Amino acid sequence: xxxxxxxxxxxxxxxxxxxxxxxxxxxxxxxxxxxxxxxxxxxxxxxxxxxxxxxxxxxxxxxxxxxxxxxxx
Numbered sequence: 637x638x639x640x641x642x643x644x645x646x647x648x649x650x651x652x653x654x655x656x657x658x659x660x661x662x663x664x665x666x667x668x669x670x671x672x673x674x675x676x677x678x679x680x681x682x683x684x685x686x687x688x689x690x691x692x693x694x695x696x697x698x699x700x701x702x703x704x705x706x707x708x709x
Contacts, residue, residue, distance in 0.1 A: 659705030666698030 654665060662679075663666050669676065669691055682701065686694040 638679075655705050655708055659702045659708075662698045662702030662705065666695045666702060669698060670696035 663675065672691050676686070676691070676694065678697075679701070682694055682697045687698045689696075
């Protein structure tokens with residue numbers, strides 16, 4: 637029983653670390669995307685936002701998405 641609980645606890649820690657890392661990455665990208673760039677790395681979930689609102693909408697979307705991911709930790 638304790639081995640299963642230990643494995644589950646380690647898996648939850650890895651999941652929290654991954655979500656925090658991705659959230660921080662999205663926040664960093666969001667801050668840099670307020671100015672126009674020659675190329676963007678756009679998550680598929682935010683592609684309609686970029687097409688409709690441009691780079692400012694993408695930056696705000698990335699900040700919101702990164703904040704949500706960091707809040708889930």
